[in-house]
């Protein structure tokens with residue numbers, strides 16, 4: 001299955017797509033995704049069987065669009081999100097921020 005960039009509509013295989021995820025935000029439960037083709041940045045939530053696209057709003061993340069990815073699984077860790085699909089897995093670390 002191929003997963004599209006919502007900005008340039010390039011399509012990526014799971015490995016290329018999930019390797020472009022960075023910075024798991026556990027509070028909002030989202031990851032940042034940077035398109036390898038056009039450089040567009042999206043926030044998305046990895047859910048069982050689907051990806052949720054949306055926007056942070058008032059301290060939460062509202063999902064507006066969903067894309068079904070059959071077999072997609074996730075496991076939330078303290079400082080990372082583990083994503084798995086079929087026999088592959090990807091680890092998205094949390095970028096540590098300086099305390100304000």
Ligand SMILES: [Zn+2]
Pocket residue numbers: 005006007008009010035036037038039040
């Ligand atoms: Zn793109």
